Amino acid sequence: MLRNNRIMSIPLKSDFIGAWASGLCLVHCTITPFLFVAQTCAASCCEVAPSWWRSIDLLFLLVSFVAVYRSVGNSSRGWMRYALWIAWVLLSLSVSNEYFGVFEVSEILAQSPAVSLIILHLYNRKYCACEAEACCAVS
Structure with a gap:
């Protein structure tokens, strides 16, 4: 019985982690401009976020x-x-666009894939999680 509970917790944990990662990504992307405007480019005056801060985007994408x-x-x-998968691909395209600046995209549109992933993970956690190992094989 304990083994089945561990198996059942896998989808719940991945949805929980996915929702949190997407939420933290959204917060990260939202507060970045405010942090660097508030800093007022003190000594070295840089318009671009430091590379260590921007690499957090890649960590969120991986998670x-x-x-x-x-x-x-x-x-x-x-x-x-x-x-x-569609929401994740759109999120990765949005992050890539932030790095390379191919298209001019509004912040709301750029951050909507992260919001979509949060909603989808929470929905999947509540309504779509498998109740038996066999259900995942059936579409």
């Missing part, structure tokens, strides 16, 4: 990738699998 991968493998709904 969210693992969370989506685990959640997709344990979701009972086929459409949820596609929705999670």
Whole structure:
């Protein structure tokens, strides 16, 4: 019985971690401009965030990738699998666009994939988590 509880906690943990990672990513992206405006470019006057701060984006992408991968493998709904991957791809495109500046995108549009991942992970955790190992094989 304990073994089944451990197996059942895997999708719940990946959705929980995914929702938190996406939420922290959203907070990170939202507060970055305010932190560096508040700093008022004191001594070295730089307009761009330090590389260590920008690398946090990549950490969030990696954590969210693992969370989506685990959640997709344990979701009972086929459409949820596609929705999670689409949201993750859009998030990675949004982060890539921040680095390379290919398109001018509003902040709300750029951060909407993170909000989508939060909502999808929470929905998947509540309504789509497998109740038996066999359900994940069925779409």
